Amino acid sequence: MTDANAPVTPFPRVVQTVLDTTDPRGLAEFYRELLGLRYRPGDEPPAPGEPDPNGEDWLVLTGDGLWPLAFQKVPEITPPTWPDPEVPQQLHLDMTVPDGDALDAQRERAESLGARLLFDRRDDPDEPLYVFADPAGHPFCIFVG
Structure with missing residues (x-):
């Protein structure tokens, strides 16, 4: 095509x-x-x-x-173990929101949809973020950008 x-x-x-x-x-x-x-x-x-x-x-x-x-x-998948390097993440999606309120709202949405919180850097003054695993285990980040 x-x-x-x-x-x-x-x-x-x-x-x-x-x-x-x-x-x-x-x-x-x-x-x-x-x-x-x-x-x-x-x-x-x-x-x-x-x-x-x-x-x-x-x-x-x-x-x-x-x-x-x-x-x-695929017949099977081995989810990344990030932040433990045993099984590297290899790829992740980055998503941005405009401010901390939106970041917190998106955390709630992501978890309600089945995401699992892997890392909480919400209080970082330079780049507040959350790292999640989707239901298949793929990491993704939502941060204030």
């Missing part, structure tokens, strides 16, 4: 970030709710009780100002 409006450069373009998971639909739903994203046409959840063939393999979320976030089924 080629984007006719994309500038021609000698460099590859990042077109999406892909997260491995044993449950593509479950992890996609977590990020859809957390980030206010929407499914790529054709990837929406089926009606209750209907089969979910897309949710068993590969799903894509899109949103304004964000390249797509995709979810790929």
